[in-house]
Amino acid sequence: MTKNIISHRSQQVVKTILCIYLLLFYGAVQAQEKNKTDSLVFVKLYSKTLKEDRKIVIHLPLNYFKEPAKKYPVMYVLDAGKLDFDISDRLFTLSTAGIAPECIVVGVLNNKGKREENLTPPFMQTETNDSLSPQGKADLFLEFIKTELIHRIDSSYRTTNYKTISGHSRAGLFVLYSLIEEPELFNARFCFSTPAWRFDNLIIKQLESSLQKSKKPSKSYLYFSVGANENANIQSSFHTMNTMLKKINSKYLNHESDLTPNADHQSNPIFSSSKAMAKWSVYLKK
Numbered sequence: 001m002t003k004n005i006i007s008h009r010s011q012q013v014v015k016t017i018l019c020i021y022l023l024l025f026y027g028a029v030q031a032q033e034k035n036k037t038d039s040l041v042f043v044k045l046y047s048k049t050l051k052e053d054r055k056i057v058i059h060l061p062l063n064y065f066k067e068p069a070k071k072y073p074v075m076y077v078l079d080a081g082k083l084d085f086d087i088s089d090r091l092f093t094l095s096t097a098g099i100a101p102e103c104i105v106v107g108v109l110n111n112k113g114k115r116e117e118n119l120t121p122p123f124m125q126t127e128t129n130d131s132l133s134p135q136g137k138a139d140l141f142l143e144f145i146k147t148e149l150i151h152r153i154d155s156s157y158r159t160t161n162y163k164t165i166s167g168h169s170r171a172g173l174f175v176l177y178s179l180i181e182e183p184e185l186f187n188a189r190f191c192f193s194t195p196a197w198r199f200d201n202l203i204i205k206q207l208e209s210s211l212q213k214s215k216k217p218s219k220s221y222l223y224f225s226v227g228a229n230e231n232a233n234i235q236s237s238f239h240t241m242n243t244m245l246k247k248i249n250s251k252y253l254n255h256e257s258d259l260t261p262n263a264d265h266q267s268n269p270i271f272s273s274s275k276a277m278a279k280w281s282v283y284l285k286k
Contacts, residue, residue: 040058041058041060042058045149055109056080057081058104059085060157061102064104068158070158071158072101072103074105074163074164075165076106076163077165078119080109080110083107090277091103094278101281104153104157108149117137118140118141119138120135120137123202124198124199124203128198128199146185164190165189166192167191167194168193168269169195172193172194173198175189176189180207183214183220187221188221189220190222190223190276191225192226192268193265193268194224194226194234196241197240211253212248218252219251219252220252222253223255225257226238226259227259227272228262228263229263229264238259256279260272
């Protein structure tokens with residue numbers, strides 16, 4: 001009986017030691033992988049347009065310093081702090097597999113209390129349920145990106161002329177606004193869970209008018225998605241957007257979309273960013 005107890009305890013000790021070893025080993029492997037794949041640069045940039053400092057997170061490709069002659073496309077990601085890391089990870093996986101190109105990912109952090117005005121188009125109020133809320137100032141934020149941020153990135157890093165921009169939720173409104181106001185500034189755009197329903201689908205109507213008026217813009221790519229578990233307003237505007245784009249059928253704008261199964265407003269960009277990057281990669285090879 002005593003021998004059985006000792007034997008049992010010995011087995012438990014061995015199992016415990018083995019578990020600790022495996023956890024330590026796994027943690028060491030994860031740390032090594034993280035060090036290999038994370039080339040982060042944090043930058044503070046003073047904007048004359050916005051009259052304030054802006055913080056930027058730059059994710060450099062794995063071999064950026066090992067291949068000094070190579071240039072990279074740039075993907076600008078709004079609401080930095082989460083989505084930029086997700087997209088950088090997706091691109092690392094897809095580029096390693098030879099599916100997507102390596103990119104420099106530039107995350108634009110929000111300034112406290114400025115997100116709503118920065119990302120809302122000037123033809124919209126910042127809030128739908130407050131008639132006294134101010135108009136958006138996305139025109140100034142777009143000017144900052146166009147004249148200051150892009151110049152800073154292009155002058156500091158080895159970039160190609162290919163630029164993309166991504167945004168989630170309200171930032172998706174900004175991405176669509178950039179397509180209306182500066183259609184040739186970005187070659188590809190990604191919108192995740194965009195509340196395009198606001199003010200009676202106003203952003204969709206403005207985009208439709210812009211696409212109908214545009215003469216011979218450069219060809220570009222648009223991807224947008226919503227989660228199947230998101231609210232009725234966002235899902236309705238998703239279908240309205242698809243209907244409008246199919247009706248316009250612009251030969252200059254290649255568009256794709258996904259209704260992401262089992263995803264809500266917060267999880268949709270996590271689930272659909274992989275699809276977005278993969279579909280964009282296929283588009284690039286056409």
